[in-house]
Amino acid sequence: MKLTSRYEQTSCRLVLEGLPDLSAGQSSQTIGILTGFSLALAGKTELEGQRDHLQALLNVVLPYARGLISGVARPQGAQDVPVVIRPVDGQHELELxxxxxxxxxxxxxxDDAELSDLVRCLDRLQLDPQVAVPLEWPAPQPLRRSELRHRLPLARRVAAPLTGIAALLVAGVLASLLPTPKPPSSAPAAVSTPSRGG
Structure with missing residues (x-):
């Protein structure tokens, strides 16, 4: 018995087809074995693929969207993978x-709206309790140091070191203005001796 799960947004429709995995104790209404999926983007060719294509789509689109939220548009996907996404002229290019x-x-x-709709469909797939296909969801990765450095303005990056140097200079000047204590005199006091008359 073939099952279908559909996720729709304004410009995107993702449809999964599969079978329940009864040997794993799943419900007869749960997709446990993915037989195929289709992705339709408004005004573009409808795409069809298998589980490895869906996995490749997840591996590049979700990290790319997280980077955009952080202000870093970083291409995702290598030369040997079936799906790549990159920023191009203020938009995004999905290469299959x-x-x-x-x-x-x-x-x-x-465009941004189409990418947002695609990400929403993938998020709904991840949260759907009726889909138990063992997909690997990419874990969030922190930004690189160079990317964090690029996001901070130069004034904020040099403010802390300059403030520290200025504080040391002020402390040195104030210390030099303090009077130095005089050392206690070490000369013995003169003792008067009575003179004897003859």
Whole structure:
């Protein structure tokens, strides 16, 4: 018995098809074995694929969206993976590479709203209790030091060191203005002796 889960937003529709995995004790209404999925973006070619294509989509789109939220538009995806996403001219380009030889990659431009709708569909998939397909969801990664340095203005980056140097200089000047204590005199006091008359 084939099951279907559908996730729709304004410009995106994600449909999963699969079967329940009764051997794992799942409900007959739970997708435990993914047989395929389709992704339709408004005005663009409808995409179809298997579990490894969906996994590749998750591995690049979600980290890319997290980077955008942090103000860092970093391309995601390597040369040997079927899905890549990158910033292009103020928008986003989703590149899908076919496993068939001599097939050029499909490049889909996405604006911010379309990318947001795609991320919402993937989030709804992750939270759906009726889908128990063992997918690996990418863990959030912290920004690199260079990216954090780029986000902070130069004035904020040098403010702390300059404040420390200024505090040391002020403390040194104030210490030099303090009077130095005089050392106690070490000369013995003169003792008068009575003179004897003859």
């Amino acid at each position: 590479r076919s496993s068939q030889p001599n097939t050029p990659p499909l490049r889909l431009p996405l």
